[in-house]
Amino acid sequence: MRFLSARPPVINIANGTFYRHHPNANSILPNPALFTNLNFTVPSTTEPPTHWYVVGPSLSGKTTFLQLLGGSHLCIPPNARSYPYLSTDAVPHRLRSPQKAIQYVGFNNDGFSSGVTTSAYLSARYESKREKTDFSLRDFLLGNTELNALKPSPEEELDPSLLDRVVRDLRLSQLLDLPVAFLSNGQGRRARIARALLTAPEVLLLDEPFMGLDPPTVAGLSPLLHGLASKANPRLVLSARPQDPIPDWITHLVYLRGNSQIAVMGEKQAVLDELRQYVQRVWNGTSKEDETLPVHNLVQMGRTLTIKGIHGEPLMGQEASRSDDASPVQNAGALRNIGEPVVEMKGCKVQYGGKIALGNWSQDANGNKQDGLVWTVRRGERWGVFGPNGSGKTTIVSLICSDHPQTYSLPIRLFGRSRLPEPGSGELPLTFWDIQSRIGHSSPEIHQHMPRSLTVRQVIENAWADTFRSKAKLDDPSKEKVEACLRWFEAELNPSYVRPSQPVSSEDLSADSKWADHYMFGELPFSAQRVALFLRAIIKQPDIVVLDEACSGMDDGVRNRCLLFLENGEGKTYAKHEDGSEMIVDSKASKAGTIKVGGLSDHQASSMF
Template sequence: MQQNQSWAILGLQKTSLLRAFLGQHRVVPALPSGIWPFLSNLEPPKAPDSGIAFVSFAYQQRRTIPTGGAFYDYSARYGAVREEDKVTLRESIPICHPRTGAALDTNLLETLAKSLAIDHLLDLPLVVLSNGQTRRAAIMRQLLLEPEVLILDEPLTGLDIKQRPSLLEFLHGLHRRKDPWILLGLRRQDPLPDWVTHVAYAQDNNVISGHRTSDSVRPFFRADRSSTKRVPDALAPERPTKHFSPPGAAVTGNPLIQIRGLNIQYENRKILSELDWTIREGERWHLTGPNGSGKTTLLSVLTGDHPQSYTQKNLVLFGKPRRQLALSQIHSRIGICSPEIFNAFPRRSGPEGLTVRDAIGTGFESIFSFRPRTPEQERRIDEVLQKFKGALSNDFDADVHFGSLSHGEQSFVLFLRAIINEPPLLILDEVFSGMPGEMITVTKEFLRTGLKHEQSVVFVSHWDEELPWPTEVRRLVLGDNNCDHR
């Protein structure tokens, strides 16, 4: 890689290759001048640990939660009553460089926050930030360290249609000025920015690399020359909340979820206002909207996790008012995949660790710890693993620890956990995050043809092309606390 080039890494082993660039994997044979020889030529010279910054949106155990790989209560964020939950984004940022001890530039903080469209979030508690906002904040944290190289693994995951081109344009500007030099790790389905000149594809312990126009790498990426252009306002997501039904769509089965006049707010900050929504048996819903529009909050109401769900007068879940249902009763009727569950799921090793079979089996009761299983449940796990064996490697072992799997394999196993009990309602929030193409293909096919007729799905994604169903999809678009029906 040369400094006048722009690189993106793709493939099942892209994260392993990126970590090799960080010195976390041994490179054989050893390079006499190291992986980043230019760092030693700087004045003053920099060591790789201070010159290279890395942000990965694959699983990372949260530094502020000393769980040692155990489950942590991700739903605590909705209450935001503990002292640690009151920490704002600004307060969470260290005042000194963690390695050099040098004071961080507060003016740079304001500049970066504005460029990443999170300046209005600096004085809000971290726990109320959306997934997309949290990801942009993670990039800002690393840029504050003023590295020479910034490596970003899957930076587009979870960003809405307006923020994707804005982020790529911002990164392009940084790379053009070499302030810092940017190296991207992308999913195969991500559009390749037009400013990326070179591609490396890492898979099967092999790396194929070359200029983006080279025949050797062109099959491995999706070109999209519009990916770095700003989205015109007319194409941006609509601001009010809107419901869309496919042409000719008729009322289907019995209602599973009935929401009328939903209001969620933290002190004076409204998250959802006067929202109405009914989910019926057999329906397919696409829930979308800008980062910070309240999607995760709305899902926490559906699952009963949000404390304010108890105070809603017109919230009926599975035929009963929310107040009359224990949380376990709600969770047993919902299969869910989400970034929160992915990050919170226990990954201990040793005797206390969950195997892949155990992890899938927790879906029968929607819990996060081992429970003895009945013979019927064991047969069901075998049936699901057999059905999806085409997406798994030939040497895949369901008795290994869940935490030993790759990011993509963990995402896929948690999807199997969500469907194992054939729940009435499936909630799939960024379900394909980290999955390789083969797993995505198999998962989409199952969602098209493998569900029971009466099962309903809420599919959350900023990417229309990720939808498994070409037609017959209802859509709920969240916006600025208004409700409008179409």
């Protein structure tokens, strides 16, 4: 009888500890150990099925975990991390190194990989295709994104049948001739996944692949990923937030603590059972809550994503409602003073070359049928705009913010005035800079264009600047607002933040904010970048706050803190019940009358997309 030797794993980590910098290096910034004594394996075989899902709250190290699988970050000892399968004859020569064989796909809005193609302004995505560097989706998928690129070797040439299959499965066929700048956020995510698949890697690391996608797209993407994983073509490792549903084909889970350490790891059901027991012990008072493993992040975990949608109850079932005591929306039914319009759209229809992208409908406006988008936003109103990927939400945002070139020719009034001179009015139209100074805006487009070299403090102060790189014009009250925001959100913004042994409220955190001058925006985890941009949008208390997917990528806890701050500013804070659940209470600043940053006022309007 002939016995076949077991194939070695693709990735093998045996008792390894990781660091961002060498532990003996002198640095003014903390350098804590990451994932101490980690043991983790990605097998090369398909039997038994082993499909990993890395779950954790914001700033828990999900991205770091995926990156270290691909060879990033310093491993101690160095030989604790290895890639034995890549040295076998089963792997093509071009994939013998981890840098080639293991592809990471994140969705942190860093653009489409070529340094010459990133536009310098938001309106570029809506202009006609003029520059040679405005490559199409087809070029992006084929890798034709460099000027004077070298001809690929025969080994690197793309398999046409693979291209056809990937484009069809990811529903990109109708988009191939569009410039990548024209793609919606959801379409762009699918394009990045497609590009990674076309390199035929051994392992594909997908960092929150379902984030920001509408339910139909998610339901269609999950089976595609399952098909790839089941054939090990390529092997997949996915990450997600605790509140995200778990695909039904996932077999193994890693749940991370809030300090880049493993809380529990193993087969899916065993991990869920252990987390459920932990929450029950805390709620029953038989166990003290671990500050690095917050209960409120766990109770919404455990729903299942199937081809027919999301099913099942969260980890704690009906008991999960206990976490709703800390809902950030406190005054949903409160009466507000509704003022004059800040945005008026009276039949807007956006079209490109005869194809209507927004406004291909008729609305009832004061008893009359009117073509196009009819919409008025007044001071004091709070709007929510919903729709699937590609439905035009981002286009509406561009009209409000006057980034879209067609704003000048459409029936739009911003702050009571048109973008073009009105005969007989005696008023000059508002300039682009006038409009921008009165709008607080956070969106994936802002995220993409925000310079990664700015410090955390500079990103927030940028609310008072004319452009992304110009110097902010701050007075003393503005500086106090920035300090207040850095203090309130230190736990969400400071990568080296160490949670105290005893729970404290946001207002009791250290007044020393020097860390915000040392960390660059590009060094922050994705969730922290979103928090910084959220604060940039609201801190100046503009006439209208426009939040386009502003909380995307945040876990429930961080999102709730942002919404609480949006509504109440420093006036409210979180406190904990004895069982670990949170409640909202008046802050010390509110009681002392020292609030520097308040919530949305009746003078302001807001729109969330």
